[in-house]
Amino acid sequence: MSKVPQIKVPATYVRGGTSKGVFFKLDDLPERCRVAGEARDRLLLRVIGSPDPYGAQIDGMGGATSSTSKTVILAKSTRPDHDVDYMFGQVSIDKAFVDWSGNCGNLTAAVGSFAISNGLVDAARIPVNGLCTVRIWQVQIQKTIIAHVPITDGQVQETGDFELDGVTFPAAEVQIEFLDPADEGDGDGGGAMFPTGNLVDDLDVPGIGTLKATMINAGIPTVFVNAADIGYTGTELREAINTKPDALARFETIRAYGALRMGLIKDVSEAAQRQHTPKVAFVAPPTAYTSSSGKTIKADDIDLNVRALSMGKLHHAMMGTCAVAIGTAAAIPGTLVNLAAGGGERESVRFGHPSGTLRVGAQATQENGQWVVKKAIMSRSARVLMEGYVRVPGDAF
CATH class of the missing domain: 3.10.310.10 (Diaminopimelate Epimerase; Chain A, domain 1)
Incomplete structure (x- = not known):
């Protein structure tokens, strides 16, 4: 044959x-x-x-x-x-x-x-x-x-x-500059930087409850929630979540209803065919923890902790596009990311993730009553x- x-x-x-x-x-x-x-x-x-x-x-x-x-x-x-x-x-x-x-x-x-x-x-x-x-x-x-x-x-x-x-x-x-990182729409819904028009929303998630959420289109569409609201500290490593099917299912439900609220899908059933976006992440004030490599991350070394999921699993570090979303949201007073970092105006943040820390910068201004971010910057290799x-x-x- x-x-x-x-x-x-x-x-x-x-x-x-x-x-x-x-x-x-x-x-x-x-x-x-x-x-x-x-x-x-x-x-x-x-x-x-x-x-x-x-x-x-x-x-x-x-x-x-x-x-x-x-x-x-x-x-x-x-x-x-x-x-x-x-x-x-x-x-x-x-x-x-x-x-x-x-x-x-x-x-x-x-x-x-x-x-x-x-x-x-x-x-x-x-x-x-x-x-x-x-x-x-x-x-x-x-x-x-x-x-x-x-x-x-x-x-x-x-x-x-x-x-x-x-x-x-x-x-x-290698320094990377993301110009005008906030989306004006990605071709199938989503709208402006804050598609709901709010810096913080009440997101109703069946089986979980109503969560405070910042939903932002910058770098990549991302749904941010507070770690404490879903039973976490923000210092978790991959094993704490990826070994627990029930936890992963809860995050996927949050992601799906966030996608629906952001206008990225028309029905929650569509989320299964759109695994890459949006991302779901949880934030917390700076707290010391030990990274996956055994390195001690001190609370004084970071502005906040962030953990994010990608393709249904907690990421081992941080997705670059999600880092842009973090930097952008941190620059805008009143978002959950900004509040976790202590609030106020800021042009950069260093956040803790499972593998260590990362610094990302963004400059936000208001134009005609709308928040605008012209550039987000970070270094990679x-x-x-x-x-x-x-x-x-x-x-x-």
């Missing part, structure tokens, strides 16, 4: 921030996968090793967590004053779908360096030494992101002494782990 042979697709396996993903140039994909649709999704699912009922992604490049089940497609930008178009696909581990509804802030840190190394940035714009400013157009959220990539002797510099909690080894620092080809069965897509 004849079998279809495997094909080779040029790809690069990259760590960006506290995530890993498989990066592709659009033109390197099989022709029928260069446009959005079933063929592209099936290809990416097979590359990552999903759907996997064992939850291990053994037969693919995925690492069986939301942070390592990711794909990126890049192309030279056709938009004025931009270098590269960036598309992000969050691949479900146990289901046959790829979620294209949002961005990955962590992998954004690797987009600029990949674009430079793969000829997507004009050579004239790359200095021999210094920082190369890469202008990224994030296709899904329709936003501009600026990456400042270090260059040494005309090549991307990946090694350095910048330490990022959640990443074992130091690397070169990125490193190529492997490059060459991924192989998939020729009939997989």
